[in-house]
Amino acid sequence: xxxxxxxxxxxxxxxxxxxxxxxxxxxxxxxxxxxxxxxxxxxxxxxxxxxxxxxxxxxxxxxxxxxxxxxxxxxxxxxxxxxxxxxxxxxxxxxxxxxxxxxxxxxxxxxxxxxxxxxxxxxxxxxxxxxxxxxxxxxxxxxxxxxxxxxxxxxx
Numbered sequence: 001x002x003x004x005x006x007x008x009x010x011x012x013x014x015x016x017x018x019x020x021x022x023x024x025x026x027x028x029x030x031x032x033x034x035x036x037x038x039x040x041x042x043x044x045x046x047x048x049x050x051x052x053x054x055x056x057x058x059x060x061x062x063x064x065x066x067x068x069x070x071x072x073x074x075x076x077x078x079x080x081x082x083x084x085x086x087x088x089x090x091x092x093x094x095x096x097x098x099x100x101x102x103x104x105x106x107x108x109x110x111x112x113x114x115x116x117x118x119x120x121x122x123x124x125x126x127x128x129x130x131x132x133x134x135x136x137x138x139x140x141x142x143x144x145x146x147x148x149x150x151x152x153x154x155x156x
Contacts, residue, residue: 001041005033006089008075013102022109025102028118029077029087035121041079041086042119042127052129056080057117059096060137070094077117087119100134100149107132107151114149 007030012023031038042050061073071093077086103114117129136147 001031001033001037001087003074003089005031006087007032008089008091010095010099012106013099016102016105017098022106024106024110024113025099025115026118027099027115028120029089030120030123031087032122038087038119038121039126041084044081049127050079050086052131054080055086055129056133056135057131058135058137059091059093059100060141061093061139063139065093065138077119097136097147100136100147103134103149107149114151 009028009030010025011028012025015021015023044050044054056078058076058078059073060076061071063069063071065071073091073093073096074088075091075096076088078084079086099115106112107114113130114132114134115130117127117131118125119127119129132149132151134149136144138144
């Protein structure tokens with residue numbers, strides 16, 4: 001699937017910087033390509049849609065992250081059981097890292113789940129996941145623990 005078939009929109013992140021009322025960050029991913037292909041990738045061997053614990057969300061930088069740089073990267077949703085990519089889309093590092101910070105602040109303020117993900121096909125919601133983990137990797141594939149969202153008590 002082509003990355004340009006996906007559009008990503010985030011909400012509930014400004015409050016973390018502005019000191020507003022905590023709201024769970026939401027990422028909405030809308031797919032405008034062949035829907036059956038995405039539906040297959042979001043399904044298990046029995047044809048049932050994958051649950052939230054069956055998918056992982058990660059961000060891979062495509063260049064070295066400097067102090068003020070905006071670096072392109074790739075947001076990926078993978079099938080935890082098979083390791084296969086469900087979807088990938090291009091996104092800027094500042095947007096993703098800001099989202100992760102808001103999810104971290106939400107956990108700190110509310111002591112519960114970090115963020116929600118909704119995946120839609122042409123605006124029709126297909127799946128919704130509650131996630132507590134969002135892993136970040138540098139351009140060489142090295143895990144960036146300090147940039148990632150990891151629930152308390154979880155060791156990777």
